[in-house]
Amino acid sequence: MGAPFDFTFVLDFFPKLASTLGVTLFIVAGSLLVGMIVGIVIALPRLYRIPVLSTCSKVYVSFFRGTPILIQLFLFYYGLPEILQLVQLDLSKAHVLVFVILTYGLHTGAFMSEIIRASVTAVDRGQVEAAYALGMKGHQAFILIVAPQALGVAVPVFANTVIALLKDTSLAFTIGVMEMTGKAQTLGSITQHFIEAYIALAVIYLCISITLQKLLQLAELRLLKHELPDSRDDRGSRDSGDTEDNTARKTFRIQKKRIYTRTAGSMRTEKGGAKL
Amino acid sequence: MKIDPSFIWLAFVQLLAVIPTTLMITAVSVTAGFVIGLAAAIVRIYNIPLLSQLASAYVTFIRGTPMLTHLLLIYFSLPVLVDAICAQFGWGFKSSSIPMIGFAFISFSITAGAYMSEVIRSGLLAVSRGQLEAAYSVGMTTPQGLRRIVFPQALAASLPNLSNSVIGMLHGSTLAFTVSVVDINAKAQIVAATNWKFFEAYLAAAAIFWGLTFLIEKLTALLEKRINLYNRGGVA
Numbered sequence: 001m002g003a004p005f006d007f008t009f010v011l012d013f014f015p016k017l018a019s020t021l022g023v024t025l026f027i028v029a030g031s032l033l034v035g036m037i038v039g040i041v042i043a044l045p046r047l048y049r050i051p052v053l054s055t056c057s058k059v060y061v062s063f064f065r066g067t068p069i070l071i072q073l074f075l076f077y078y079g080l081p082e083i084l085q086l087v088q089l090d091l092s093k094a095h096v097l098v099f100v101i102l103t104y105g106l107h108t109g110a111f112m113s114e115i116i117r118a119s120v121t122a123v124d125r126g127q128v129e130a131a132y133a134l135g136m137k138g139h140q141a142f143i144l145i146v147a148p149q150a151l152g153v154a155v156p157v158f159a160n161t162v163i164a165l166l167k168d169t170s171l172a173f174t175i176g177v178m179e180m181t182g183k184a185q186t187l188g189s190i191t192q193h194f195i196e197a198y199i200a201l202a203v204i205y206l207c208i209s210i211t212l213q214k215l216l217q218l219a220e221l222r223l224l225k226h227e228l229p230d231s232r233d234d235r236g237s238r239d240s241g242d243t244e245d246n247t248a249r250k251t252f253r254i255q256k257k258r259i260y261t262r263t264a265g266s267m268r269t270e271k272g273g274a275k276l
Numbered sequence: 277m278k279i280d281p282s283f284i285w286l287a288f289v290q291l292l293a294v295i296p297t298t299l300m301i302t303a304v305s306v307t308a309g310f311v312i313g314l315a316a317a318i319v320r321i322y323n324i325p326l327l328s329q330l331a332s333a334y335v336t337f338i339r340g341t342p343m344l345t346h347l348l349l350i351y352f353s354l355p356v357l358v359d360a361i362c363a364q365f366g367w368g369f370k371s372s373s374i375p376m377i378g379f380a381f382i383s384f385s386i387t388a389g390a391y392m393s394e395v396i397r398s399g400l401l402a403v404s405r406g407q408l409e410a411a412y413s414v415g416m417t418t419p420q421g422l423r424r425i426v427f428p429q430a431l432a433a434s435l436p437n438l439s440n441s442v443i444g445m446l447h448g449s450t451l452a453f454t455v456s457v458v459d460i461n462a463k464a465q466i467v468a469a470t471n472w473k474f475f476e477a478y479l480a481a482a483a484i485f486w487g488l489t490f491l492i493e494k495l496t497a498l499l500e501k502r503i504n505l506y507n508r509g510g511v512a
Binding site: 062167209 | 279336337339340341342343344345346348349352353356446447448450451454461464465468474475478479481482485486489490
């Protein structure tokens, strides 16, 4: 099958594949944006226990976690124009990327909503009560007190979702988007050097995943800065901080530790699973 | 084009026939992946030089690249490798006699192995060191202690993640259509293309996958109840 293996082709393919890196990253960024908005919208009814709406979001999350993304992609690609035709909206000329980003956005939204829900419930109830005691309103307590703490604990799982999304973008070629995988396939069939093309492709994906992970790790460190001096003992050696500051923070330590362990225990937001 | 609800049912019935293929791909990749994952996890936990670095590299590589690239790499490189080896030793085996589904089995097993190894590793690490020490103190050898004491507890601890991996592989098996294996996804494509009713066919496929995922979760919940029996508190 194909021409004999030639390593120089791998090096040759790198710049060619990298030229479509933009499309892949654009899909990732676009779907993250859509996913974030959808995720918040889906998570809110369940967080505030709004009767009918919370059941709707349960079904939504279950569907998107319970079916393969490839099926969802085809479903939206073929189905959305037909459904929108019923309300006199013509989507048949819309760009393919619109469908890709929409599908991935809705898919990611389901995971986002779970992440948001898990991390918000992980924040101690006492924090909200304390905010109320200080005279804050509901939305103030959420934005000023709960959200910053929830953000920090959500980042590791969020990182997983982003990397999973990056890997899922490789499926977009099935409906004809010329992103990295599609490009690799084209390069392979032009030169008959399939193996080299896919090796180059895998290496590029690997590099992006590792870079994303490192970046998000930095973000996590930054966001959990308020916990750092205390958690030195259980999270390895980190910045020792000011000793006086340490003693001042000691009183809050148990509370904060509990936040952390509770999150790790209750968060089950990986891919897969359709639990209602 | 009009949506034809009756065709959803028609497609659904046709898709039922290929469920075994999808389940087989899932079962084989999960089983083989479990074995690979167990080996990789033990090697990394015992920190065996060279092997543990190899296992880490394997896990990082597989987890950092899409499942599709694994499948395509195996699909294109395995025949070349097999033919080269066979020519070297003068065996009469030809790579063209490997069935298409074989590539899916091999590649998905390798993929599953990396994800499983992480699941198993975290499960094994969740069992406290004292358990193994207690096993030693009653005279068990290391394999005995691992098999009788550590593994059952690790299994209980990692069951939720294992079920997630199984579901992940079930969903991943849809990729098999790229190497022309007729699983649910490929069949949906065929049914859709012959009748020009794509939306209905994929709706049926989605329903089947949703149902299968539900089933796996229910089974896991049952299993979890059974396997966590030892872990309950109280006196009775």
